[in-house]
Amino acid sequence: xxxxxxxxxxxxxxxxxxxxxxxxxxxxxxxxxxxxxxxxxxxxxxxxxxxxxxxxxxxxxxxxxxxxxxxxxxxxxxxxxxxxxxxxxxxxxxxxxxxxxxxxxxxxxxxxxxxxxxxxxxxxxxxxxxxxxxxxxxxxxxxxxxxxxxxxxxxxxxxxxxxxxxxxxxxxxxxxxxxxxxxxxxxxxxxxxxxxxxxxxxxxxxxxxxxxxxxxxxxxxxxxxxxxxxxxxxxxxxxxxxxxxxxxxxxxxxxxxxxxxxxxxxxxx
Numbered sequence: 001x002x003x004x005x006x007x008x009x010x011x012x013x014x015x016x017x018x019x020x021x022x023x024x025x026x027x028x029x030x031x032x033x034x035x036x037x038x039x040x041x042x043x044x045x046x047x048x049x050x051x052x053x054x055x056x057x058x059x060x061x062x063x064x065x066x067x068x069x070x071x072x073x074x075x076x077x078x079x080x081x082x083x084x085x086x087x088x089x090x091x092x093x094x095x096x097x098x099x100x101x102x103x104x105x106x107x108x109x110x111x112x113x114x115x116x117x118x119x120x121x122x123x124x125x126x127x128x129x130x131x132x133x134x135x136x137x138x139x140x141x142x143x144x145x146x147x148x149x150x151x152x153x154x155x156x157x158x159x160x161x162x163x164x165x166x167x168x169x170x171x172x173x174x175x176x177x178x179x180x181x182x183x184x185x186x187x188x189x190x191x192x193x194x195x196x197x198x199x200x201x202x203x204x205x206x207x208x209x210x211x212x213x214x215x216x217x218x219x220x221x222x223x224x225x226x227x228x229x230x231x232x233x234x235x236x237x238x239x240x241x242x243x244x245x246x247x248x249x250x251x252x253x254x255x256x257x258x259x260x261x262x263x264x265x266x267x268x269x
Contacts, residue, residue: 007061009116010131013106014138016057017120017127020050020088020104024122029098044089044096047071051088054106058084065108070217083109087217091192103194107220117221119197128197128225135200135228147229149252150202156185156260157195159209165246166210170236170267175208178263185260196222199250200229206251206260214242226250232257236264 002009024046032044051071058067066076066083076083084106089095091102100123107117118129125140128147135147158172176187185205188195196219198204213219223241226233232254234240236247238261249264251257 004062008131009108010118010129012058012061013108013116013118014127014129016054016086016106017104017118017129019057020054020106021120021122021125021127023050023053024089024095024102024104028095028100028122032096034096042092042096043071044092046095047089047092050104051086054086054088054104058086058106068215068217081111083215085109085215085217085220087193087221090218091190091194094191101190101192101194103192103197105193105217105221107217107224109215109220114220114224117224119194119221119225121194121197128201130225130228132224133228135225137201147200147225148202149200149226149229149231151205151252151256153203153205154185155188155204156181156206156208157188157190157198157204159191159207159211160189161191163212164210165212166236170210170247170264172208172210174267175263178266180266181263193218193222196248196250197225199231199252200225202252204252205256206249208236208247208249208260208264210236210247212246213248214246219248223248223250234261237261237268 027046035043048071051069066080068074069086087105094101104120107114115132120127127138136144138144160172196207199207232251234249249260
């Protein structure tokens with residue numbers, strides 16, 4: 001983590017997601033233009049406006065850093081040591097149909113490590129953030145509180161959105177249908193990486209997704225939060241996260257992680 005011009009990277013990440021979250025709140029419920037992307041995916045004017053707000057904060061404070069934005073793509077040197085990963089509105093479809101389950105994600109990758117990250121919930125006003133060593137939540141009207149994972153709820157979010165690079169060996173929908181899953185856990189699907197931050201905060205027992213998550217603007221912040229909070233975090237088959245087969249199992253504790261890992265292995269021929 002660096003301190004430049006008197007501001008640390010983690011504080012900058014918090015300020016950036018708060019700027020994006022303010023835009024998301026302000027535009028909520030209005031008639032928003034949609035911009036088709038691919039395979040049924042789309043962005044709204046809120047996605048674009050929130051990303052502009054986040055990038056304005058980052059570029060004013062760190063003009064020499066590289067940036068990858070979900071909507072604007074990559075800027076700066078391709079091999080930059082410092083790169084900001086920006087997801088201005090995770091849960092666009094939720095937002096478009098007036099469902100208040102979305103997140104604004106910002107993470108700083110330095111080399112092969114994320115050293116600062118923040119996830120904002122625009123509607124609760126909470127910001128989950130990390131300096132790469134520990135993790136906190138900042139309520140809308142209170143002081144920072146240390147994040148403490150807990151598995152007692154047995155609630156597990158499973159991402160059902162594509163892509164599915166590990167199919168047919170692993171399919172998230174089959175995990176939900178496994179009798180062993182129903183015996184121990186209670187599935188949730190909120191379709192936003194806000195749920196990954198909730199694992200770090202003790203509001204979810206775990207989160208499971210397929211996909212190649214390397215340099216992912218969607219997942220970098222949540223993975224960093226879970227790691228810093230002390231969660232058990234691996235790829236789908238227990239390998240180090242962001243390597244190998246891809247995917248993610250982020251669990252509040254080792255016991256929950258082991259149970260989910262075994263259920264995933266049930267699908268493997």
